Amino acid sequence: xxxxxxxxxxxxxxxxxxxxxxxRPFCEPHxxxxxxxxxxxxxxxxxxxxxxxxxxxxxxxxxxxxEMLPTNAGIGFALAAVPAALFLTFIYRQDRxxxxxxxxxxxxxxxxxxxxxxxxxxxxxxxxxxxxWEHRGGLASxxxxxGVSGTLHMLAVFVAVRYTVFQTTEFDEPIDGIVYAxxxxxxxxxxxxxxxxxxxxxxxxxxxxxxxxxxxxxDVAASAILGFxxxxxxxxxxxxxxxxxxxxxAAAIHGALHELVIVAGTQGATFDPLLAFGVTLAMALIVLxxxxxxxxxxxxxxxxxxxxxxxxxxxxxxxxAA
Numbered sequence: 311x312x313x314x315x316x317x318x319x320x321x322x323x324x325x326x327x328x329x330x331x332x333x334r335p336f337c338e339p340h341x342x343x344x345x346x347x348x349x350x351x352x353x354x355x356x357x358x359x360x361x362x363x364x365x366x367x368x369x370x371x372x373x374x375x376x377e378m379l380p381t382n383a384g385i386g387f388a389l390a391a392v393p394a395a396l397f398l399t400f401i402y403r404q405d406r407x408x409x410x411x412x413x414x415x416x417x418x419x420x421x422x423x424x425x426x427x428x429x430x431x432x433x434x435x436x437x438x439x440x441x442x443w444e445h446r447g448g449l450a451s452x453x454x455x456x457g458v459s460g461t462l463h464m465l466a467v468f469v470a471v472r473y474t475v476f477q478t479t480e481f482d483e484p485i486d487g488i489v490y491a492x493x494x495x496x497x498x499x500x501x502x503x504x505x506x507x508x509x510x511x512x513x514x515x516x517x518x519x520x521x522x523x524x525x526x527x528x529d530v531a532a533s534a535i536l537g538f539x540x541x542x543x544x545x546x547x548x549x550x551x552x553x554x555x556x557x558x559x560a561a562a563i564h565g566a567l568h569e570l571v572i573v574a575g576t577q578g579a580t581f582d583p584l585l586a587f588g589v590t591l592a593m594a595l596i597v598l599x600x601x602x603x604x605x606x607x608x609x610x611x612x613x614x615x616x617x618x619x620x621x622x623x624x625x626x627x628x629x630x631a632a
Contacts, residue, residue: 370519379513386507393526401492422497425466456565470494487541495533520583531597532564
């Protein structure tokens with residue numbers, strides 16, 4: 311008998327070294343980490359990333375002060391990678407019970423990016439041709455942002471998760487929906503940001519950095535909402551109507567935040583990128599704090615099924631399996 315395998319590190323331990331939380335076996339260090347995820351209602355997670363993102367905008371503006379932002383693929387990728395890494399770190403830290411394999415998370419990021427490049431961008435600009443009519447009036451702008459862009463982005467996030475990791479054993483706890491949806495959203499935002507840098511020859515550093523940050527914040531916020539719906543779809547019977555409502559809400563948030571950025575930054579005939587970024591950051595923080603609260607709720611829900619030391623049935627089953 312090799313013992314019982316920890317569900318996090320997958321190492322085998324003797325029965326005296328294993329703790330059962332709910333129906334899952336944990337080694338002592340990972341049991342403490344899992345329980346820690348349920349002990350606090352509020353953390354600095356999200357706030358730290360937001361401050362670092364503000365620092366990123368300031369750093370780009372300062373580094374190229376008095377110059378135009380270089381517009382090539384390398385600079386575009388480098389700039390897009392910074393906010394992407396920040397928010398992958400944010401959402402990955404929410405999954406403290408049984409962290410997802412980083413390789414799979416990055417695979418979903420890559421798939422989100424491929425779907426953006428191969429489907430979302432062509433559909434937006436060639437099939438729906440939003441650039442030809444989105445500026446004709448307020449209603450047209452909202453239809454373009456919510457009905458076309460927001461819907462296409464959330465469809466891409468849905469496809470990237472639903473037809474890959476959704477039915478695998480890696481998607482085995484509610485927080486995974488948020489983790490993988492945000493990963494796909496980060497991939498979409500990264501491709502959008504690279505395209506933005508490459509397609510504009512004359513971009514002021516502050517405006518460019520703020521636009522990149524805004525794009526990432528919007529995709530992350532909307533994807534986190536959709537991830538909640540994906541979790542319900544995966545783990546609750548009869549939750550399809552809830553998922554549909556969540557999808558519509560996520561698409562609306564994506565488009566509404568985009569429109570809010572434009573409205574907030576427009577001052578007469580000029581555009582204030584710093585003000586637009588500040589408004590986006592404030593609104594996205596609300597969603598990020600909500601995602602953190604959902605992570606705590608999911609952790610308590612998952613670990614609250616059985617006390618840590620009162621799982622004799624689960625332990626006997628695990629021993630038999632070993």
